Amino acid sequence: MAPAAGLTRATFAKxxxxxxxxxNLEPSSNEVPPARSNGRAPNEVRLPTVNSSSLSHAHGSxxxxxxxxxxxxxxxxxxxxxSEIPSYRASNTETELRDYDLLVPNIELATGCSPQFLxxxxxxxxAQTLSTRIYSLLHSSKVVDPEDLRIWHTRPADEAAPEEDxxxxxxxxxxxxxxxxxxxxxxxxxxxxxxxxxGNPFDAAWAAVMAALRDTKLPKTRYDxxxxxxxxxxxxxxxxxxxxxxxxxxxxxxxxxxxxRSTTDGKFWLLVDPDRLEESLCDESVTxxxxxxxxxxxxxxxxxxxxxxxxxxxxxxxxxxxxxxKRWEDFNLxxxxx
Numbered sequence: 001m002a003p004a005a006g007l008t009r010a011t012f013a014k015x016x017x018x019x020x021x022x023x024n025l026e027p028s029s030n031e032v033p034p035a036r037s038n039g040r041a042p043n044e045v046r047l048p049t050v051n052s053s054s055l056s057h058a059h060g061s062x063x064x065x066x067x068x069x070x071x072x073x074x075x076x077x078x079x080x081x082x083s084e085i086p087s088y089r090a091s092n093t094e095t096e097l098r099d100y101d102l103l104v105p106n107i108e109l110a111t112g113c114s115p116q117f118l119x120x121x122x123x124x125x126x127a128q129t130l131s132t133r134i135y136s137l138l139h140s141s142k143v144v145d146p147e148d149l150r151i152w153h154t155r156p157a158d159e160a161a162p163e164e165d166x167x168x169x170x171x172x173x174x175x176x177x178x179x180x181x182x183x184x185x186x187x188x189x190x191x192x193x194x195x196x197x198x199g200n201p202f203d204a205a206w207a208a209v210m211a212a213l214r215d216t217k218l219p220k221t222r223y224d225x226x227x228x229x230x231x232x233x234x235x236x237x238x239x240x241x242x243x244x245x246x247x248x249x250x251x252x253x254x255x256x257x258x259x260x261r262s263t264t265d266g267k268f269w270l271l272v273d274p275d276r277l278e279e280s281l282c283d284e285s286v287t288x289x290x291x292x293x294x295x296x297x298x299x300x301x302x303x304x305x306x307x308x309x310x311x312x313x314x315x316x317x318x319x320x321x322x323x324x325x326k327r328w329e330d331f332n333l334x335x336x337x338x
Contacts, residue, residue: 007242012036017090018281022256038275040068043323045273048207048331050338052215060216060240064208064338067275068198072207075216077186079151079230090182093146098139102149104173105134107188107205114197114276130205133303134192137206137248137289141300143213144188145241151230152186155224183223188216199275202287206248211335214242245335246291247298249327250274252282253309268309272323289322292332297325 009172013020017037025034025042035041046067055061058074064069082088084102088323097103107130111119122154138144155178190212220236223229252274271278281287284307289300314320 017277018273021254021278021281025254025294026267026318035267036271038276042269042271045327045330048204050207050211050331050334052211052335052338053095059214059218060212060214062208062211062287062335064204064211064274066200066204068196069194069200069275071192071194071201071204072197073190073192073205073212075212076189077218077253078189078214079184079221080187080315081228081231082228083181085185090166092331096146097144097149101144101186102185102187103138103144103190104187105131105138105192105209107131107134107192107194107318108202109194109197113194117197119206126201130202132194133202134190134205134209136306137301138190138209138244140287141246141289141291143210143242143244143246145243146220148240149186149188149237150182151186151221151223154178155181155225184221186218188213197276197278199279200250200273201221203248203250206289207331207335210236210242210245210247210331211338213240214245215338216240235261244291244293245332246289247328247331248287248289249324250285250287252278252286253284253307254278255309272327273310283290283307284309286315288315288320288324290321292325292328297321297328333338 007015009020016217021037024037027034033041040046046069049065051063053061054063054072054157054224055074057076059077060075061073063070063072082090087099092099109124109127111117117124126188134231190209192208194201194205217237217239219232219234220238221230221232224231246309249272254269271282274282274285285305287301287303289302291298299321304310304315316334
């Protein structure tokens with residue numbers, strides 16, 4: 001008798017990914033727990049691993065891996081004189097990082113990281129979107145202290161100050177002392193490179209940025225007034241003051257109906273830390289950025305895309321915030337121990 005012919009699990013998953021995922025999330029037997037196509041439970045994440053100081057010629061770097069998503073981030077600082085900043089105002093101490101473009105993130109999705117990224121083309125929409133989101137979160141979360149990027153210079157007491165405005169340090173204009181002013185800034189170029197891409201790129205990229213900034217050490221600098229330039233030394237360096245590590249947590253909504261638009265009359269599953277296949281099957285996603293440094297979950301931002309299932313009540317529920325807090329603990333532990 002000929003054996004019964006059938007499709008393997010891998011073939012079924014490729015031919016009909018939506019029914020395959022639905023069959024795993026809604027098994028026919030109550031004894032079988034719900035699972036995703038990758039074997040994880042709906043609320044199960046991929047544990048992150050972080051390796052710092054991975055690049056030799058960067059001021060700070062880190063490699064973050066979540067399952068098959070791997071990203072490397074390098075931070076390199078360059079100095080710029082305040083005289084070369086067209087819009088420089090010494091009185092601007094609140095928004096100087098954004099106004100003077102002192103934080104410059106850039107994301108590259110390498111050709112070999114996923115079949116969907118073809119060689120020789122311009123930056124993809126996804127790469128530009130991720131760069132914009134990283135840029136916005138860097139400024140809104142205020143993880144970088146502007147004081148770490150300021151380069152001060154003390155003028156001789158007998159040197160007349162120029163007419164243009166300069167930022168003065170408190171208590172530096174006492175009798176007999178020269179005027180201490182900001183003459184230059186450090187500009188941090190944050191390059192993020194995806195080695196392997198298997199979904200949830202924003203969480204991995206942001207974690208790599210946090211780990212790389214925490215690893216960043218800028219050389220000691222001084223201003224040479226005779227040559228009108230900033231001089232650096234490699235013998236001494238100082239780390240950035242990174243006092244908090246906010247973490248991004250992403251989830252997607254999988255509906256029981258294979259339609260182009262999410263519906264509220266059927267079942268749905270919230271899949272945390274989605275992979276590439278799950279992202280392609282879901283139209284609704286949410287990213288919450290939290291900081292639990294002081295023992296309580298503080299929401300820094302919530303970004304939701306598509307769909308109408310995730311209501312404010314769900315996003316602020318205890319179950320959702322507990323998952324976000326646990327995710328913060330996993331990443332914080334991986335980054336601090338790297």
